[in-house]
Amino acid sequence: MQATWYFDFISPFAYMQWRRVRALAQHRVQFVFRPILFAGLLQKHGQKGPAEIAGKREFTYRFVQWQARRDGIGLRFPPAHPFNPIAALRLCVACGSSIESIDAIFRWIWHDGHAGDTIDALRPVARQLGIADAEAAVADPEVRQTLMRNFDAALRDGIYGVPSVVCREQVFWGNDATAMFEEFLDDPALFDDPEMRRIARLPEGVRREP
Template identity: 50%
Template structure:
């Protein structure tokens, strides 16, 4: 697995944090090409609610995230409020000189220490650790905003519908729980066997009517 895998993610997702930590710790030979994007833009495009916008799903999602973290032995502490505005964190990541270091530092701030990170002010300590003297100016740069938008547009063109998503060759693998399958496919395309390919085109026997 020498070629980097495109990785579409948003700091708002605890599962993106878990996948990041998991890949860094357990699969150091896997190179990533990070593609930060705004998850809300994907939801808007596909006409979906986020998991945290449906009360019972929100409760379930948070419990599953904590369960996965404990099973993986990864520290996870939710920030003070969720969902939160991830734009400052996403832009700070793109503005940093060392993107991989920035991703690690921002995830640690938000999901390991459980700190607020929805503004330049609440991310000031992270920015300082990355050698950024003026985070407010850094995240306001036009080229940073353009790259974030371009990542989202690219993801939509590819059919990305959620975060985190790994792109391996021509296939997309969504979620922390798809990590092993994605890496298996990266090692050997036969991991997506004939039955998996068959269900790609499985006919629909009924289609739910969309609400008026």
């Protein structure tokens, strides 16, 4: 089975899902890993992120911490959030968006609680990944173009949030949808029963004006 995983290092939910995605990639699913800028999706769809809404920000952080503890995932928030993830995204692309680079960057930011908003902050990770000149690596025009192509691919695939898995034209959004994706792997006809087809065509009863 082939699938694409869209993610941004700014997302703690992507960090928590990564453990299961990585396991599936090693044994069951041929993944294409595509880092993208979550803020670009928010702008494209006219949305605010949960960390940009008073009250929701605090609840989301508490929920993340609670969920990580429940699932036995080591997690420590970085010094500030939200943060600018561009340097981390570009470093990942410079390393070929490999499992090793994704793992190292997520661990640095979300397991160890370090800043990931500048290439200077990420220098230890870059060295660990064999990148001697981190500034040159993230400034490479091809790295920047790849990140833009990833974003364009996300829009074509109908992505509206991270993390998201796309498999057989189906989008599975969020860490909470991981189990749903795993069931889809076992049963590709998961959405073919009458009720699933009915709700896919459900008309809007009212639309809120912007």
